[in-house]
Amino acid sequence: MDMKINFLPAKTWNWLRMNETEVKQVKADRQALEKEEIPETFAVEASTLEPIKTGMGPDMDKLAEQSGFAAKVYRMPAGIKEAAALRLGFVCKDQTASLDLIDLIAEENSEMTVVMDYASDADAEGLCSVRTRVKVGKGALLRLVQIDCLGKGFRVLNDVGSICEDQGRIEMVHIFLGGGKIYQGCQTELLGNESSLQSDIGYLLQDDQRLDMNYVALHEGKRTNSEINASGVLKDASSKLFRGTIDFQHGSAESVGAEKEDVLLMGDDVVNQTIPLILCAEEDVKGSHGASIGQLDEETLFYMQARGISEEQAYALMADARIEAVCQKIPDETAQKLVKAYLGGDAADECEKNS
Known part of the structure; x- marks a missing residue:
């Protein structure tokens, strides 16, 4: 099927081509989930959640329905706080198109951590699709880590x-x-009072890679809080489109939302597009967004060169530092090592071995 995804909640000028994205010839002929490490406290079920809106939009649900694949549900029972992570490894094969449907449920006053990584051979080609739906109960905490090593x-x-x-x-x-x-695509509905979202995004794009993102935080309950932080590097002829929306809906009084982006440009042919958006239907709220986009400033570059670091090395160090900063927020040492192995070389092979 041909899909339209990542809709901007409030449209901008059509000529910018940022309101949505078209993806052609999407299909699913297999599932890629091959590796599971499930702590004993998790319950694994075959049932599905009630419909939850996602960041990509309804076409992803249509794809799921057409595929005929069932969602796999991982549930943390009420009151259980599990320190060990649930690990899900998705191994994508050359010339295949996969779709996996994952539902995560943290019941009242529980805590759970989920690490999902996507891997393939370095020279493999294909399509990897994953839809993850999350329900967090009253007083519960769910940590979700997703790592693309394809x-x-x-x-x-x-x-x-x-x-x-x-x-x-x-x-x-x-x-x-x-x-x-x-x-x-990523959309979070903060339905309950004093509910919160912390979202950290890191990316390193090279050659002609393209990253198209749509993050939406919907504030519906009172005294809700959201924070969306994106930090990345664009090299060579890569491109990135970031849509970040904080939506204060009626009834979300005393809520706070913040969005920040930091982008390091390391090529003359890179394309960076950012569209921050704050929507407000409530008076007593605080929303903010900011962006730092550009190359290394001359003062920082001079400081490094005075200590024997070349311009190329300086940019490499700063690029690694941005990914490292996001990596440190991963609440799992094994997942941190996975990212560092990919960055250190042998790319996808290392990811597949450690997933």
Whole structure:
């Protein structure tokens, strides 16, 4: 099917071509989930959640329905706080198109951590699609880490939708390193009072990689809080489109939302597009957004060169530092090592070995 995804909640000028994205000839002929490490406290089910809106939009649900694949549900029972992470490894094969449907449920006053990584051979080509739906109960905490280590010949559709009840917390870390064309959608509904979202995004794009993102934080309950931080590097002829929306809906009084982006440009042919958006239907709220986009400033570069560091080395160090800063927010040492192995060389092979 041909899909339209990543809709901007409030449209801008059509000539900018940022209101939505078209993805052609999407299909699914297999599932890629091959590796599971499931702590004993998790319950694994075959049932599905009630419909949850995701960042990509309804076409992802249509794809799921057409595929005939069932969602796999991982549930943390009420009151259980599990320190060990649930690990899900998706191994994508050359010349295949996969779709995996994952539902995560953290019941009242529980805590759970989920690490999902996507891997393939370095020279493999294909399509990797994953839809993840999340429900966080009252007073619960869910940490979700998703790491893209795919080969540069893959198209990637990574879609997330989540809802959060009273005093529930969602902490997400997304790291994009592999894939050729990467499409990321993420929408979180802060339904309950004093619920919160912390979202950290890191990316390193090289050659002609393209990353298309749509992040939406919907504030519905009172005294809700959201923070969306994106930090990345664009090299060579790579490109990135970031849509970041904070939506204060009626009834979300005393809520706070913040969005920040930091982009390092390391090539004359890179393309960087950013469209921050704050929507407001409530008076007593605070929303902010900011962006730092550009090359290394001359003062920093001079400081490094005075200490024997070349311009090329200086940029490499700063690029690694941005990814490292996001990596440090991953609440799992094994997942941190996975990212560092990819950056250190042997790329997808290392990712597949460690997933």
